[in-house]
Amino acid sequence: MKSPLVKKSWFIGLFGTLFLVFLFFSYAFPVLAQSPFEDDFNDYTAEHYLNGQGNWTGYNTWKINDLGRVYLPVGGNGDNLKAGELKTEGNWRLSVNITGCPYAYSYFNASFSTSSSGSWSGDYFYWGIGKKDDECWLSTIEGGTSTTTYLSKISPNEWHTIDVQWSLNSLKFRVRVDEEDWSEWLSVSSPEYFKGINAIRIKSRIDLAEFDDLEHIPISGTGGYPDVEPTYPEDEKWNYISTTTDISFSGEIVVPELYNGYCFNLWIFLNDRWSATTTQKTQLIIPFDEDFRVETNEILPYSTTTDIEIVPNLMKVSYILHCFNFDKNELELFEHDENATLSIYPLAINLPSPPLSEYITELPEPEEYFENCEGLTTFDWLFCKLKNLFVEIILPTPVKKQELENEITKISTKFPVNYLSESFLFISDISSGITETEPDLVITAPFTNTTSSIDFSLVKLNLGGTLNLTLQSIIKTFFSVLLIFLFIKWLLGFLGDIF
Amino acid sequence: MSLGDAILNGIIFFIQKLTNLLPKNIPFFSFETYQTLLASVKNFSVVILNSISWFFPVALLFTLLKVIIYSYLALFSFKTMRFLVNLLRGAGA
Numbered sequence: 001m002k003s004p005l006v007k008k009s010w011f012i013g014l015f016g017t018l019f020l021v022f023l024f025f026s027y028a029f030p031v032l033a034q035s036p037f038e039d040d041f042n043d044y045t046a047e048h049y050l051n052g053q054g055n056w057t058g059y060n061t062w063k064i065n066d067l068g069r070v071y072l073p074v075g076g077n078g079d080n081l082k083a084g085e086l087k088t089e090g091n092w093r094l095s096v097n098i099t100g101c102p103y104a105y106s107y108f109n110a111s112f113s114t115s116s117s118g119s120w121s122g123d124y125f126y127w128g129i130g131k132k133d134d135e136c137w138l139s140t141i142e143g144g145t146s147t148t149t150y151l152s153k154i155s156p157n158e159w160h161t162i163d164v165q166w167s168l169n170s171l172k173f174r175v176r177v178d179e180e181d182w183s184e185w186l187s188v189s190s191p192e193y194f195k196g197i198n199a200i201r202i203k204s205r206i207d208l209a210e211f212d213d214l215e216h217i218p219i220s221g222t223g224g225y226p227d228v229e230p231t232y233p234e235d236e237k238w239n240y241i242s243t244t245t246d247i248s249f250s251g252e253i254v255v256p257e258l259y260n261g262y263c264f265n266l267w268i269f270l271n272d273r274w275s276a277t278t279t280q281k282t283q284l285i286i287p288f289d290e291d292f293r294v295e296t297n298e299i300l301p302y303s304t305t306t307d308i309e310i311v312p313n314l315m316k317v318s319y320i321l322h323c324f325n326f327d328k329n330e331l332e333l334f335e336h337d338e339n340a341t342l343s344i345y346p347l348a349i350n351l352p353s354p355p356l357s358e359y360i361t362e363l364p365e366p367e368e369y370f371e372n373c374e375g376l377t378t379f380d381w382l383f384c385k386l387k388n389l390f391v392e393i394i395l396p397t398p399v400k401k402q403e404l405e406n407e408i409t410k411i412s413t414k415f416p417v418n419y420l421s422e423s424f425l426f427i428s429d430i431s432s433g434i435t436e437t438e439p440d441l442v443i444t445a446p447f448t449n450t451t452s453s454i455d456f457s458l459v460k461l462n463l464g465g466t467l468n469l470t471l472q473s474i475i476k477t478f479f480s481v482l483l484i485f486l487f488i489k490w491l492l493g494f495l496g497d498i499f
Numbered sequence: 500m501s502l503g504d505a506i507l508n509g510i511i512f513f514i515q516k517l518t519n520l521l522p523k524n525i526p527f528f529s530f531e532t533y534q535t536l537l538a539s540v541k542n543f544s545v546v547i548l549n550s551i552s553w554f555f556p557v558a559l560l561f562t563l564l565k566v567i568i569y570s571y572l573a574l575f576s577f578k579t580m581r582f583l584v585n586l587l588r589g590a591g592a
Contacts, residue, residue, distance in 0.1 A: 396503030404507050407514040414521035418530055420572075426537045427568070431561040433545035475554040483556065487563045494570060 036084035036200050037092045039214040042068035056082045062202070070202075071210040081201035083115040088196045089167035095212045097159045098129055101136035108209040112164070112173075115199035124188045124197065125173040127164060129154055129209070138162065138177055143189035152177040163217070168196055168313070192272075195313050248305040253319055255298040263323040266302055270315040 036055070041064060044053045050062040050070055058080035062070050072078045094110055101107065109128030114121045127140050136154040141147065154160055154177065165182070166173035171194060172185040188194050202211065253266070300321075370391060373384035396404075411417055500508075524530050548557045 392501055394502050396501060396507045400504045400507045400511075404511055404514075407511050407518065411514055411518045411521070414518055414523055415525055415530075416521075418523070419525075419533060422530075422534060422537060424568070426541055427561060427565060429541050430544050430548065431558065433541065433549075472554060476556055479554065480556045480559055483559055483563060487566075490567065494574075498574065 036082040036198065037087075037090065037214055037216045039082070040068065041070055041212060044068065050080050054082070055084065056080050058201075065210075069210050069212040072204050072207040074207050076204070076207045078202065078204045081115060081120065081199055083199035086114070086196040086198040089169070090197065091163060091165045091217055092200075093161050093163045093213075093215045093217050094202075095159055095161055096129070096154075096209065097211070098136060098154065098156050098209045100156055100208045101129065101131040101154075102206060102208065104131045107131075107205040109203055110162075110164075111201045111203070112166070112197050113199055113201070114195070114197065115201075120199070120201060121193075122190065124190065124194050125164070125166060125186070127151075127162060127175045138175065140175060140183075140186065143187040143191060149183070149186070151175055151183045152180065159212075166197070168194065192313065248303070251302060251317060253300045253302065253321065255296055255300055255321070263321055265322050266300075267320045267322070268302065268304060269318045269320075271318060272315065 039054060041050075041054075044050070044064045046064050046066050046068075048064055049060045050056045050064060051058050051060050053064070056062075059078070061072060061076045061078040062080050063073055065071050092112075096108070098108060107128075107130050109126050111123040111126040113124050125140065125143070127138060129136055129138055131137075132139075132150055136156055137150045138152045138154055139148050139150045142149060160178055163176050163179070164173055165175075166188070170185065171188055171191040173188055174182045174185050176182045200214070302319075370388045371384050373381050373388070376384055412421065551557065
């Protein structure tokens with residue numbers, strides 16, 4: 001029998017949990033998820049500092065007035081920021097009223113960046129108001145430059161709306177005043193680290209400005225965001241991934257020209273797109289489930305994920321495909337990179353090549369080797385059909401030819417075939433090992449960053465002196481004639497054996 | 500099955516039987532030993548032949564040797580086939 005106490009504690013636990021969940025969703029969740037870019041300041045306590053209200057942080061400078069607007073008291077020097085949920089694009093508006101422009105450049109400005117626990121990452125973009133030719137101007141500075149761009153005139157003692165539109169995808173922003181024409185799209189600062197905006201910081205160097213109503217507004221008819229424009233010369237030949245969204249990524253490789261290859265893994269390299277040199281950030285090795293044969297121009301899809309922390313927001317993807325070559329008696333490792341550069345590395349241990357048949361997983365279908373006669377005109381169709389008939393009756397199918405090749409490969413490892421082929425190789429090896437004592441000339445010339453040798457051995461130079469070379473020529477010619485004479489003698493005997 | 504397939508089937512059958520029958524190595528003289536021996540001979544020969552190549556046409560000698568070896572191989576293959584055909588038709592070896 002259960003105790004009533006147990007039931008009571010069970011209900012207390014249940015309702016306690018529900019209460020905590022309610023608290024989280026009603027208070028903590030909205031605070032965590034809120035955007036920093038929507039604030040009307042109407043519910044804030046008048047004549048109190050902005051700092052500490054509605055998630056605003058910073059110095060005790062900006063204050064709230066009776067009308068629910070933010071102002072700087074006389075002698076103030078304001079600097080407050082508000083952080084919230086990270087956004088990857090936005091159209092944000094701030095209402096501003098300035099009563100004067102005593103300083104050039106921007107004495108009052110709004111900066112946009114990322115912030116964690118009140119620390120500021122540096123402005124990715126900003127707009128400011130300052131004096132130029134005794135008038136107030138809205139201005140900004142394009143990322144990567146130090147020149148102030150003046151955008152529009154601002155009339156003092158009037159409320160203006162200033163919009164800024166931006167996107168991570170384009171890495172650009174633009175500004176306008178009172179819904180007039182937008183500025184040009186301008187680059188953000190430090191684009192390599194730009195992964196979004198979650199904070200705004202409003203500053204003023206003197207008490208001549210107030211602001212109100214920070215809003216996120218849908219702006220129609222903007223023409224959308226621009227695409228990333230290639231900046232570096234080699235941009236177009238790379239595939240890119242965005243590390244802010246694509247930590248799992250995939251792509252396709254068009255297999256370059258191969259010969260008799262079985263591939264076993266693929267190396268994916270992520271390179272810093274923003275670095276002028278190809279700085280490699282990470283290398284992912286993707287083993288294939290089983291070795292498989294690839295065909296030239298075949299499209300090889302890949303997909304992978306990485307949990308490695310990557311700082312730049314855009315990475316170039318490059319690859320190297322590793323395969324084995326069976327064309328010789330020994331295994332060779334070769335690799336292809338995305339520039340279709342082929343590198344071959346004989347293995348350190350000279351393993352005998354395993355029979356090719358061990359790696360064949362599927363044989364071609366015979367149907368693939370007949371010509372398709374559909375759509376041909378009368379005579380061509382007839383000729384095509386006759387050709388297929390001939391192929392079907394007379395010619396061996398590719399499957400059978402492959403089987404024969406497999407059997408030949410198997411018998412090539414058995415006595416006496418292996419001994420004989422080794423003997424032939426022995427003779428070829430000796431032949432290739434002999435260097436005739438013709439005068440050789442090897443020139444070593446320095447090239448860019450490296451030193452290469454060019455063998456000019458085919459160029460015959462009379463370096464040995466006339467007498468010496470003539471004597472050599474006479475002796476060599478004598479032996480050549482002797483050898484040819486002996487060969488003809490043997491040939492006559494051999495032909496006599498046959499017939 | 501095409502005619503070519505039937506012929507290849509016969510050849511494949513013959514090779515398969517031969518493959519099963521043939522050893523990989525000769526007793527007391529393994530393939531690895533043979534390879535090692537050839538490598539030693541090759542290294543020695545290359546040194547000797549290089550030294551005489553000043554007055555002797557070594558390249559020509561090897562070209563002619565290859566022709567002789569291939570000719571004997573072709574002759575041996577022909578005689579083997581003739582031997583097998585004679586066996587099949589019952590004329591004796």
